[in-house]
Amino acid sequence: MGAWLTTTSTFARRLGWLAILIIATYLMLALFAPYLTPYPPNAQDLMSANQSFSAQHLLGTDHLGRDTLSRLIAGGQTTLVAVAVVVVLAMFIGVVIGTISGYVGGWIDEIIMRITDFMLSIPSLIVALAMIGIFGLGYWNMVAALTIAWIPSYARITRGVVVATVHQPHIESLWVLGASRTRLIAFHLLPAALRSILVYASVDAGVLALAVATLSFLGLGIQPPMSEWGEMFVDAMPYLDVSPRQVVLPGLALTFTVAGFNYLGERLASLDAPRAISGRALRTRLANARKLLVS
Amino acid sequence: MSRIVLRRFLSALVLMVFASIACFSIVTAFPGNVARVIAEMRSSTVSDEIVRQIEVEYGLNDPLPLRYLHWAGRALSGDLGESLRTGQPVAEALIERAPPTVTLIIGGGLFALVMGAGLAFLGALVPGSIFDRIIHVLSLVGASAPKFFVAALLIYTFGVAFRLLPTYGFGGPLSWILPCISIGIIPGSILSRVARVALAEEMSRQYVVTAISKGLSRRRILMHDAVPNALPVTINAFAMHFAFMVQAALVIEPIFAWPGIAAYFVEAVRFRDYQVLQSCLLVFCIFFILVNLSVDLISVTLDPKQRQKGLA
Numbered sequence: 001m002g003a004w005l006t007t008t009s010t011f012a013r014r015l016g017w018l019a020i021l022i023i024a025t026y027l028m029l030a031l032f033a034p035y036l037t038p039y040p041p042n043a044q045d046l047m048s049a050n051q052s053f054s055a056q057h058l059l060g061t062d063h064l065g066r067d068t069l070s071r072l073i074a075g076g077q078t079t080l081v082a083v084a085v086v087v088v089l090a091m092f093i094g095v096v097i098g099t100i101s102g103y104v105g106g107w108i109d110e111i112i113m114r115i116t117d118f119m120l121s122i123p124s125l126i127v128a129l130a131m132i133g134i135f136g137l138g139y140w141n142m143v144a145a146l147t148i149a150w151i152p153s154y155a156r157i158t159r160g161v162v163v164a165t166v167h168q169p170h171i172e173s174l175w176v177l178g179a180s181r182t183r184l185i186a187f188h189l190l191p192a193a194l195r196s197i198l199v200y201a202s203v204d205a206g207v208l209a210l211a212v213a214t215l216s217f218l219g220l221g222i223q224p225p226m227s228e229w230g231e232m233f234v235d236a237m238p239y240l241d242v243s244p245r246q247v248v249l250p251g252l253a254l255t256f257t258v259a260g261f262n263y264l265g266e267r268l269a270s271l272d273a274p275r276a277i278s279g280r281a282l283r284t285r286l287a288n289a290r291k292l293l294v295s
Numbered sequence: 296m297s298r299i300v301l302r303r304f305l306s307a308l309v310l311m312v313f314a315s316i317a318c319f320s321i322v323t324a325f326p327g328n329v330a331r332v333i334a335e336m337r338s339s340t341v342s343d344e345i346v347r348q349i350e351v352e353y354g355l356n357d358p359l360p361l362r363y364l365h366w367a368g369r370a371l372s373g374d375l376g377e378s379l380r381t382g383q384p385v386a387e388a389l390i391e392r393a394p395p396t397v398t399l400i401i402g403g404g405l406f407a408l409v410m411g412a413g414l415a416f417l418g419a420l421v422p423g424s425i426f427d428r429i430i431h432v433l434s435l436v437g438a439s440a441p442k443f444f445v446a447a448l449l450i451y452t453f454g455v456a457f458r459l460l461p462t463y464g465f466g467g468p469l470s471w472i473l474p475c476i477s478i479g480i481i482p483g484s485i486l487s488r489v490a491r492v493a494l495a496e497e498m499s500r501q502y503v504v505t506a507i508s509k510g511l512s513r514r515r516i517l518m519h520d521a522v523p524n525a526l527p528v529t530i531n532a533f534a535m536h537f538a539f540m541v542q543a544a545l546v547i548e549p550i551f552a553w554p555g556i557a558a559y560f561v562e563a564v565r566f567r568d569y570q571v572l573q574s575c576l577l578v579f580c581i582f583f584i585l586v587n588l589s590v591d592l593i594s595v596t597l598d599p600k601q602r603q604k605g606l607a
Contacts, residue, residue: 015435118313118314122579122580123539125542125545126541126560126576126579129561129564130321130564130572133321133563133564133568133569134324134567136567137565210441213441214441214442214443217546218545218561219565220564230441230443233443233444233447237550240447240450240451244455251441251443251444251447252444254444255439258440258441259439262439
């Protein structure tokens with residue numbers, strides 16, 4: 001009973017491939033955005049505003065006559081760049097903090113973990129908003145705010161893996177053999193931590209894309225005229241009754257991208273466990289990942 | 296029992312103190328001279344003298360611990376300072392803006408609970424039925440769809456296409472429907488899956504086989520045995536989503552033009568009104584801590600295992 005509830009079912013596997021397809025398409029579109037956009041994404045043409053789908057404008061135009069397809073592609077690129085920068089920064093800083101915390105231990109560990117616990121108990125988006133309130137508006141301020149809000153989860157995961165690995169026999173025997181601290185951390189502890197972190201990051205990318213869009217939706221993230229899906233969405237909301245497609249298209253793009261990252265992450269999480277893992281353990285792991293995913 | 300309750304209350308109190316320190320430190324993290332920012336908001340011409348005057352007025356030259364105690368003392372007596380932008384007392388504004396936010400979060404919570412628990416129960420009653428499929432599809436979409444997109448689809452369907460429900464402003468109960476559904480539908484769909492998995496796990500246990508072989512009906516087993524056992528997991532999941540509704544309210548309140556606390560917070564972020572910012576954060580933190588506390592207390596009363604631990 002309930003085969004669909006597990007992630008090892010055929011359906012889940014197919015979903016994983018679909019996710020890879022979506023993400024691959026998204027990455028291609030975003031990477032080659034400047035060559036793929038049929039029109040300059042910010043070029044206005046008020047004579048042809050709010051048009052429906054046509055041969056000239058495949059996905060229609062918005063209220064300023066800007067080509068929607070071009071803006072969607074350019075928006076995907078904006079999101080990708082922001083997400084990539086935040087993930088890399090948060091991962092790097094989080095891994096450093098988590099390794100220090102897990103390896104050194106003692107009161108340093110205690111203080112770092114209390115702070116991360118506190119930050120994780122508040123929804124990350126609210127932390128990011130508070131940071132934007134401190135830094136002010138702007139692209140790089142948004143990136144900084146999101147990075148700060150996202151560091152604790154990476155620190156936590158790294159610390160967990162480091163603490164679990166550092167007392168394992170193979171690490172202790174290396175220590176006895178005279179391996180230096182740097183060598184232990186760089187060649188044995190970090191690779192162990194990176195596995196879990198990369199899996200986490202792939203789910204996290206979707207959550208971050210959603211966070212970037214939400215901030216832009218609130219007018220606190222990407223500033224116009226730069227195109228971004230959340231910004232396109234909020235821009236088109238007043239014209240919901242005239243041209244609902246301008247609202248639906250960025251919404252769909254966002255939903256598909258986030259779903260793609262989510263299922264890619266789930267799939268990776270189940271591949272990450274080559275040992276026969278019980279359905280229950282897998283579900284707890286996914287539930288933990290999803291805890292951070294609710295935004 | 297009373298000892299464990301007392302201990303939970305005390306730890307919640309300690310957490311609140313930590314939260315207040317964190318919220319207070321936002322002012323100190325404010326880059327640049329806070330006094331200058333205040334002066335710039337008050338008038339266009341800023342002289343050093345005015346800045347110094349404001350420093351004295353706000354006690355910005357006092358040592359930090361003293362400033363914290365000062366601020367916390369006033370906050371406890373209900374004085375959260377004034378908005379830098381409008382000059383309105385923040386506490387007054389928060390009380391004014393509480394009804395929409397409370398309505399939204401409680402309404403959304405109820406919707407999520409009824410939807411999640413209802414779907415899960417119906418799905419468990421007839422495994423593999425249409426309800427199971429609904430849960431499946433919703434949980435696939437639910438984790439990925441942006442809240443504002445869901446809200447826009449609802450606005451378009453019920454407000455623009457069929458003109459059935461109001462989509463703008465905080466008025467009578469009719470205007471509550473769409474916002475509450477928009478905020479509750481995603482947690483509801485995730486909750487339905489959590490509850491469904493918990494029920495499926497219970498129904499595959501051996502005591503259920505025994506009960507079936509004794510001739511009890513599936514519905515009876517569900518109602519009397521599986522549901523009570525699946526309750527703690529479900530309530531924990533619900534509480535987490537309930538607390539996270541504050542985050543969703545950040546989006547839902549502006550989209551429906553509800554003048555709530557979340558919208559106030561977003562405004563404060565936009566205009567860097569740190570007095571409002573830190574007060575809203577404090578309110579949010581207290582809400583999270585209280586939700587966690589009540590979950591702890593509820594699961595202690597529901598879960599015999601935890602109750603025993605508390606007694607020992």
